[in-house]
Amino acid sequence: MKLGLGLYRHALNQQNFRFARQCGCTHIVAHLVDYFKGASPAHADDQPLGGQGGWGYAGDPDKLWTLRELKTLVRAAADEGLKVEAIENFDPAHWHDVLLDGPKRQRQIKNLQTIIRNVGKAGIAIMGYNFSIAGVAGRMSGPFARGCATAVGVEGRTDAPIPNGMVWNMVYDRRAPQGPVEEISHRQLWDRIKRFLDDILPVAEDAGVKLAAHPDDPPFATLRRTPRLVYQPALYQKLLKLHASPNSGLEFCVGSIAEMTEGDVYKAVDTYSRQGNIFYVHLRNVRGKVPSYRETFIDDGDVDILRVLRILKKNNFDGVIIPDHTPQMSCDAPWHAGMAFATGYIAAAIKSLNQIAKA
């Protein structure tokens, strides 16, 4: 098991690469979508939150991530002793009509194919994605975690409709006509992801890139009057069966799975790691489940994180584990302190498991 750190776009710099190495990380997961454009800059040091208007503005629809840009990132990380394991999330600007089955779908499938090819050529193994119309929405923050640390939580499901021009909790068209996004069934959404996988996986196989699916965060069956896909642990299996491929797997988010109302997080970790479906892990803790939960420090929620890691080790999981979100710690660097605490905890657990395995 390898320790990594996830870095948002604005944080992809030498200082944070060194911070990651100092935490003992060997890998990074890079976000190239700028979640904070047009949003309150006060949030830029934490995970993005946003209100009904979402996180902010999506990127430039005509500017795909280039091979040069990706290679520069890989080299900059390598210069500090880090490997870029994955790119996490497509930009809504590049695939909104894939999610919405809109008129630009075909062109945008080509966008995604181009991006996948570039990711492969840059030597990056995994592309993480979250096939979701509402995206990560309807959360709040407050002094919920131990010691009054600011953390994220959910209290009830939001049914506020998504306005036209917005998807995945970001605005891709500020001039879209007024009105809500079309309401569709779960079946229609499953059909959309199947077509997405059918179009993208052959290219991913050819490019040597693995596609890793994040489950729904928060895991409601519907959110903002739109269906969701993986809001119970067993639905991951349904996703994997849509288009069987060694390049189709999971961006396995332990926190989101623990928030689901059915199943058992340890059983899910065991099943999917034994099957070899987990491409990388988001590791965080939480107290409660939908419709009411609070994110916690890694050692302080409902999930026995050490047990999760023992199961991964038992099943020979050899991928990268990154802390997912963490509460903000009271100091001049709340995000960094939270990540340093989480990575230290995970690093100690991995070392201990390795020693037990050797003994």
Ligand SMILES: [Mn+2]
């Ligand atoms: Mn996650």
